[in-house]
Amino acid sequence: MLEKKELLELSVKANAIRRHIIDMVYNAGSGHPGGSLSATDILVALYFKIMRYDPKNPKWEDRDRFVLSKGHAAPALYAVLAELGVFPVEELLTLRKVGSRLQGHPDMRKLPGIEASTGSLGQGLSIANGMALAAKLDRKLYNVYVMLGDGEVQEGQIWEAAMFASHYKLDNLIAFLDRNKLQIDGETEQVMSIEPISEKWRAFGWEVKEINGHDFDDIIDAVEWAKGVKGKPAMIIAHTIKGKGVSFMEGSVHFHGKPPNDEEYRIAINELEEERKRLMEELSSLGGAE
């Protein structure tokens, strides 16, 4: 269990990331808020607590890797990397503009900190397999983290990759499934049902754990558990809420790939600001605020 103070600090970070996401997609006039917001807490836990990572040296050979297979959640990843100091926070508002390093979907040749060029769904787990395999070949101790969408796992390549990871005993591979229950055309279970999803991964030779993907203790504990799994890859099925943190985006298909309009933007920013104030008050009541 995290100390109350550390928990609050992570929550403040997540709040800041969510605010960046809203600012970015609003400013760009396009982009994917829903799946960025559902993935935020996991990304914050990974980059600010779990991963061995040096923001000043994003090419450090021994770093843990993170592959955002659901590449459309790029705004969340960009915001995290900027908050870490990998590139300037001001650059976030260039998202999707001509000439920007912040492409609509991550481009590993343009922006430091991006481990894989993704966006075409279904391909990131295979890339993560390759990275995990390379670590084994080089006798390196880094872990490879990868995040998949729950619509994304409908792609056949995911299951080719799933088979590969267990066949080669990639126990340095830790996958998250952002189980926000929605894709573009509606609920996953209506469009193309993926359940029983835990059993599928187990049948493919993975160890599986289900968690609340908005609970930092849950996320951190699950990664500790995954690190302890030997001889198999680990899948963490994170139950999340699409659009988490902005009331009218929560559970909404509409905000998969639509930015807020002016009025919605104002409301979203207000809500996030209220949340920030609440967290800061709580922090200061612990005597821990900066």
Next chain:
Amino acid sequence: MWEMASQRMAFGRTLVEIGRENTDLVVLGADLSSSTKTRLFEKEFPERFFNCGIAEANMMGVAAGLAASGKTVVASTFAVFATGRCYDQIRQSIAYPRLNVKIVASHAGITVGGDGASHQTAEDIALMKVLPNMRVVVPADAIETSKATRAIIESEGPYYMRMGRSDVPTITSEDDKFELGKASIMRDGSDVAIIGTGIMVSQALKAAEMLRHEGIDAMVVNMSTIKPLDEETTIKAARRTGAVVTAEEHSVIFGLGNSVAMTLGEKYPVPIRRVGIPDTFGESGNWDELMVKYGLTPENIVSAAKEVIKKKEE
């Protein structure tokens, strides 16, 4: 000056009309049915629409099986996934056995905009036109999209039809005749022929107007079928003008420009320039800015026209 209209919407509405007449029409989608507008068909004929989820390769295989069982199938998603993502399934299961599947793709080219290189495609025409049995249709506006939708469904065998994401200028009228495999001459001229396809036909018309102000008389041809290419009209245009410019929102390497250049090179060589996307991946940006950055403007066509005219006069 022109009205703007959505090709995707025209496609979706026409599918519904055809669905009423043709009960053998089955439509498949891949979690993008609101973007491709097959959602309209789904609403009207839920029993003949199947969402395949984010699984394009399976969609193409299912399309093949349905077609082998007597159905007329429309399979629809973004152009980059509709072609590259399931190339082998299209090749082996659809093109080779010449099955009655119509692959209709939206979000082609660079005008996809903000999503960037992963979602843009400058290679789809190339991938499809090189396949034996596959025919490739690129309507220029919404009206032509409706007619082309009807035509490819009425014609037996595999087709690839390409549409953009953005609204495009309406440059044809309901009364214009549309025929698969036939180009249409949008404007006659004697100094240079601009052969365009898709969204670039309207750019070609703008270029022709600019050239007119400089005393240059440009012909504009709408090549709405890339394969089979209308060689007769292509050669006629070359013979009349002696200088040809092609214009397409696609890689210059193996698209319309390549087809025209091969045809003319073998049968009626004249100076030729290809306007299109250079050999590079795209990037995020507003579609109109990208058109400028990647050389797809009327100005680009104008300077290419002047080059070929100069060449012919040498």
